[in-house]
Amino acid sequence: MSKGLSSKRPGSQRLGKEQLAQLVAGDIAQGSFVNLGIGQPTLVSNYLTAEQHVTLHTENGMLGMGPVAVGDQIDEDLINAGKIPVTELPGASYFHHADSFAMMRGGHLDVCVLGAFQVSATGDLANWNTGAPDAIPAVGGAMDLATGAKDVYVMMSLFTKEGAAKLVQTCSYPLTGVGCVTRIYTNEAVFLIGPDGVRVRETFGTTFAELQERIGVELLDD
């Protein structure tokens, strides 16, 4: 599925955020309905091609969302889930919040791409709350996206700044959803999460052996 980036290139570089977004975009099947989470996942939209015919959903009530609005396009009544002004593409539709989340929760979105603090070996996702005792919690639509989409792709750096792996046996941060993540796109590798475990699809600037050494989760070689 991935286009333009061959797998298993231990000599090549770790991916930057834009390269990662391009990789994710290339993996999205033609004709898919997709929700891109706030932050890094939004970059994916820059690499979707017209030939892919991907329709973007925003949970505040729209299918057929176009690029970010600029200049005269800016319309206070047309925003995305991050409250950024966006545009409307031909074939768009508007609906109320319950209908919009019904679309998501009913399993109609093919892919949702989210950021994460941690993902577990069984696909548990932690991306809404660091668990810090003084933090004011806020969840938004994260739990609905995590449990509703047919496939949940996570985009994240594989390690924290302190060097701790974010792919873990069991999440230590509060969960967003249980067993929901199917793929993890990181700067160092792409992981597929399936019933048999976590499979390494490809690596960037590292090797399977190096990854296995640094991550406390048993990995399967592709």
Next chain:
Amino acid sequence: MSKGLSSKRPGSQRLGKEQLAQLVAGDIAQGSFVNLGIGQPTLVSNYLTAEQHVTLHTENGMLGMGPVAVGDQIDEDLINAGKIPVTELPGASYFHHADSFAMMRGGHLDVCVLGAFQVSATGDLANWNTGAPDAIPAVGGAMDLATGAKDVYVMMSLFTKEGAAKLVQTCSYPLTGVGCVTRIYTNEAVFLIGPDGVRVRETFGTTFAELQERIGVELLDD
């Protein structure tokens, strides 16, 4: 509330169906949203005045239903719950079946008028099934109407052809809804069902004493 028909007229006649429909129509408050059941209740629409500003709901997806369609007005896509072609009034709106029943079930209709086989002293309604062993049951929207409207008015003859009262202590026919009926309009009297029991609001061609003798339910005089 009732217009043009003074109460307690033991000397006057039992009401005909049209008179009864007129009585019900006069009792519906201005600005009400109303659903009229199939059959006798439909007659009520003939006596609603423009000044009442009553909006009719049909559970197959419309508010603002107008009179039955005739001639060139007949449109296969515009029918009522009885599958009779109807018309559309200014201010009408269309919605799908779940939204239409949500309107009813969410308690937004002020009044629904239904026919009945029996009504109990506590407002239980039996109007969908005679319980005959060989009958093929069919319920339609009767249970939703009975449980959803703020007020459920029943229109029926007070006695069967065999002379049995249809206002009973406990329904012998299968129930449509429990404790849902608030008023019963019959050819011989109007009954109000409240927490204290069944009150006779007015009688037609009979007296309170006569009614009490013929009905096995304790009646309260108004």
Next chain:
Amino acid sequence: MLNFVQSAAEAVAGISDGATVLIGGFGNAGQPMELITALLDGGATGLTVVNNNAGQGDAGLALLIKERRVDKVICSFPRQSDSWHFDAAYRAGEIELELVPQGNLAERIRAAGAGIGGFFTPTGYGTMLAEDRETRMIDGRGHVYETPIYGDVALIKALTADKAGNLVYRKTARNFGPIMAAAAINTIVQVGSVVPTGDLDPENVVTPGIYVNTVVRLDAPARTERERSRQ
């Protein structure tokens, strides 16, 4: 994946024996008669059909039942003056009936499309249709537990589709179409016209294209003539 086909036969070609088929329409309004007829011609059997009724006269669903292609009907109002094919099958014990209050039918279909695992409703509480069902008192009122009705296939009728599969309906023909489209894995729609993407006002789309799999444009049928001639 959305596709546009040329005939009702092509549209229903993928329907398997044993499928649960949601069929739109209330009376003739919104009834996808040509798709039902194509399903009849296609031969699929052992079907579970979800519809407000259980067939009328000698056309469409009534013929599917007459030919014993329907094992089970889930509906609110099977008994009608002209439901003779259902009546015969039912009395012969050759069709199963799940009778559902119409609002529960609509809400259960809606729940399937919306990812709701089950819900409590006052409708039907204390009646024979709720016998042996889970109940719960909520704020002093009796409620019955109801479960989603999923479809393998939905056959519905809309007025117009655009090339993105967005649909608009006409008057009370909207009825079950939008909720069935969302509740089925494979939604097949017959429409009177197909317009370019962008021609439908995004504010007025009733069923977004995400819920639609197959669209077939059929000339507005002279339905009554057609039904009569079929016999």
Next chain:
Amino acid sequence: MLNFVQSAAEAVAGISDGATVLIGGFGNAGQPMELITALLDGGATGLTVVNNNAGQGDAGLALLIKERRVDKVICSFPRQSDSWHFDAAYRAGEIELELVPQGNLAERIRAAGAGIGGFFTPTGYGTMLAEDRETRMIDGRGHVYETPIYGDVALIKALTADKAGNLVYRKTARNFGPIMAAAAINTIVQVGSVVPTGDLDPENVVTPGIYVNTVVRLDAPARTERERSRQ
């Protein structure tokens, strides 16, 4: 009963201390800022507010919270870069927060309007937001039990009303308006224009007039200016 009033102050005059107030809007889109400001000016206190957020900047809901008129917020996303008034009230223990996943928030509001006593959803299952909640395995999947959110009042914003109270919205400003209108006993709407009954196409009405109690037409506000000048 539907009525049309001349000012936002008149529109919110009936809101009592202790009321549960559903407030529409997502970001600025669909936010009934003038009604919220009138509620602030009107003095009602001890409120429970249901909104996607918990106030931003120094306007509207944020000021209601700053002035400690809100005892409890039910929302999905209180924490924002400019939610300082909520943050302060929360850290001082002077406001209660019920944090709800956004889809559960929407579905619970929808349930209130639709007469659903409660429902099971997979969203939140296995998370701290479902701790101490009833759960159920349905078809092998964990579900959480959720209950309706009813409003005494809804404050919403729409594009246009007709004289029968029918509403249409504009783009993503539709968001919570339609479901809040149905979930509240008293629905108050600010609109940009009022048209004669019959001017809205019945096919395109989003909120039927049955859900609307009070309509006030307000000139399209120069909102950013207004908010700034309020401080």
